[in-house]
Amino acid sequence: MTSLSPHKKAKALKPSSRRPAKELCSECGLCDTYYIHYVKQACAFINQQIDKLEEQTHTRARNFDNSDELYFGVHQDMMAARKKEPVPGAQWTGIVSTIAIEMLNRGIVEGVVCVQNTKEDRFQPMPIIARTPEEILAARVNKPTLSPNLSVLQQVEKSGMKRLLVIGVGCQIQALRAVEKQLGLEKLYVLGTPCVDNVNRAGLQKFLETTSKSPDTVVHYEFMQDFRVHFKHEDGSTETVPFFGLKTNKLKDVFAPSCMSCFDYVNSLADLVVGYMGAPFGWQWIMVRNETGQQMLDLVTDQLETGPVMSKGDRTAAVQQSIPAYDKGVTLPMWAAKLMGVVIEKIGPKGLEYARFSIDSHFTRNYLYVKRNHPEKLDAHVPGFAKRIVEQYKLPE
Numbered sequence: 001m002t003s004l005s006p007h008k009k010a011k012a013l014k015p016s017s018r019r020p021a022k023e024l025c026s027e028c029g030l031c032d033t034y035y036i037h038y039v040k041q042a043c044a045f046i047n048q049q050i051d052k053l054e055e056q057t058h059t060r061a062r063n064f065d066n067s068d069e070l071y072f073g074v075h076q077d078m079m080a081a082r083k084k085e086p087v088p089g090a091q092w093t094g095i096v097s098t099i100a101i102e103m104l105n106r107g108i109v110e111g112v113v114c115v116q117n118t119k120e121d122r123f124q125p126m127p128i129i130a131r132t133p134e135e136i137l138a139a140r141v142n143k144p145t146l147s148p149n150l151s152v153l154q155q156v157e158k159s160g161m162k163r164l165l166v167i168g169v170g171c172q173i174q175a176l177r178a179v180e181k182q183l184g185l186e187k188l189y190v191l192g193t194p195c196v197d198n199v200n201r202a203g204l205q206k207f208l209e210t211t212s213k214s215p216d217t218v219v220h221y222e223f224m225q226d227f228r229v230h231f232k233h234e235d236g237s238t239e240t241v242p243f244f245g246l247k248t249n250k251l252k253d254v255f256a257p258s259c260m261s262c263f264d265y266v267n268s269l270a271d272l273v274v275g276y277m278g279a280p281f282g283w284q285w286i287m288v289r290n291e292t293g294q295q296m297l298d299l300v301t302d303q304l305e306t307g308p309v310m311s312k313g314d315r316t317a318a319v320q321q322s323i324p325a326y327d328k329g330v331t332l333p334m335w336a337a338k339l340m341g342v343v344i345e346k347i348g349p350k351g352l353e354y355a356r357f358s359i360d361s362h363f364t365r366n367y368l369y370v371k372r373n374h375p376e377k378l379d380a381h382v383p384g385f386a387k388r389i390v391e392q393y394k395l396p397e
């Protein structure tokens with residue numbers, strides 16, 4: 001008689017039950033499966049262990065003395081890229097969906113964990129294991145809401161699948177890496193995106209209503225490298241709102257507590273990361289973290305236009321100024337916000353320096369949040385690389 005893996009005796013939590021990470025839960029989905037058995041080690045908000053998992057995944061630790069690694073994590077290559085023929089309706093040019101489709105079509109994986117939306121609500125996440133290119137395509141575009149991607153993991157083990165691709169954001173991938181060896185897979189591939197400032201569905205509604213002129217017709221949005229939020233509407237029109245014009249006082253509580261205490265913006269544990277913020281405007285930003293990531297990228301290079309990453313400007317003064325402004329909830333009048341947007345776009349940080357600007361402003365804000373709301377967690381929860389980054393700035397008490 002074969003003995004049952006210990007997790008198979010565990011019971012998933014009911015949707016209404018309070019999660020072990022309490023208010024810090026990012027609804028990653030692990031606790032919706034019997035892998036809840038491992039939650040105390042695996043949850044990104046109970047047991048931050050990026051350093052250990054980086055070594056496990058990439059076979060070496062992040063080099064803090066190399067500025068690019070300190071900020072962007074372990075990587076062997078980095079580039080700007082865009083699809084020669086963009087995928088219609090994708091968040092950017094659809095590099096993520098294209099890699100997933102190639103991996104499935106070529107039989108490299110048998111299934112892809114990704115997130116579609118429900119029929120009723122384009123922003124309500126619905127994680128699935130896609131087994132056809134059509135199902136992957138239907139998951140394109142960001143669901144800018146906390147998404148329980150790992151809730152489908154139990155189905156993976158039950159289906160007997162041996163080669164799997166998981167697409168996800170940092171907190172999901174941290175928990176996934178912690179239980180990776182329990183999934184019964186021969187090979188796990190991880191395609192990550194950066195992630196920041198996520199919200200629950202109610203929070204998203206408040207953000208849209210506070211910021212967009214037509215909240216009900218927004219199809220997708222992005223905080224872009226030109227220091228503006230770009231909203232795309234159903235009729236194809238684009239609305240832009242300068243970052244400095246956001247109603248910070250009303251939006252302070254909108255972001256999920258998990259995202260206010262997250263330091264894995266760049267998805268340190270994925271094999272390959274596809275974002276945008278380190279690339280010139282209109283381009284995507286690719287980080288190859290290890291050999292598996294390189295193999296994934298190789299599948300689509302003939303469909304991509306690629307270029308080098310660049311870095312221009314100096315972010316530090318802008319970050320230092322943003323710290324008390326956010327803390328006090330300062331909102332500029334729209335004319336001043338627009339003017340500031342134009343000036344900063346002309347002389348402000350670009351390329352990798354823009355990415356560092358975004359990382360610095362979020363890490364300093366999040367460090368203060370954890371210090372004030374969960375002081376007992378501060379030391380263990382903030383990874384070493386984030387402490388180094390935050391130390392560069394003067395923070396209010």
Ligand code: FAD
Nearest residue numbers: 090091092093094095096097114115141142143275276277
């Ligand atoms: P597509 O081909 O459109 O595919 C998108 C994929 O994302 C789909 O496969 C889908 O399964 C997955 N997905 C959608 N929503 C979620 C979710 N909530 N959780 C997990 N997976 C999801 N990049 C940056 O450089 N800087 C940022 O600040 C940044 N913030 C982000 C915030 C959020 C909430 C998300 C989900 C992504 C963010 N990204 C950020 C990544 C970026 O917006 C694009 O997703 C990425 O560049 C891929 O674009 P694409 O056109 O290749 O993706």
Ligand code: SF4
Nearest residue numbers: 021025026028031043
């Ligand atoms: Fe469970 Fe994930 Fe929430 Fe942690 S973040 S408590 S692992 S659902």
